[in-house]
Amino acid sequence: MKLPAPVQAFFDADKDPHGAPPVDAFAPDAIVRDEAKTHAGRAAIETWFRQAKEENQHSSEPLELSEDGGFTIVRAEVTGQFPSSPAMLTFKFKLDEDQIKELEITV
Template sequence: MYDHQPRTTTPDDLPEVITRYLTAHRADDSATAVTTFTDYATVIDDGNTHQGSAAIEQWLNQSAGKFTHTIHLTGAQKIDTAHYIATRHLKGDFPGGTVDLRYRFTLRDDLIEHLAIEP
């Protein structure tokens, strides 16, 4: 999917829109999180695709209260100026209890155009 090898970077070097999304998502702030996406963005999470602002907002609202968990950003990578990966460690009352997830971001016009969340 990407032409370049990921390069490790610090979480502080992630673009502002990614940091804003990660912060809002961690706080279950769906209203702020949805503003980080383009109108026609796509999110792939848990095998499901959510496309467009309304579908993404619904996904954010549904996932917000689903499980009690903690989230810690454990790594960041830059592929190029439009592609980034953030790795987060989740621990909580969901099946399995702990997981490291990679959030693969594609940016367009300083917003998130595509987000794929995967182990």
């Protein structure tokens, strides 16, 4: 499966439990929506990524890729230290000039 470069960078970083957050893959004014919370800007996204890794010790394996209305949608199996592990989650990316402008993660 060939993911767009910033989406691939996100999932590559997510595979490493101690890796650096993929902040360069995000636009400076990007927004992430996850678990009913919104994280705006690279600093907030970096904090969100680090906290999620620390709390859940998770990794994601992309399994399906589709496009819908300008969004890149990836279904991935997420495995980690949380009650419903492993879980199939949907990662909905809005890309802008080779950066992630928006990311929404849902069940």
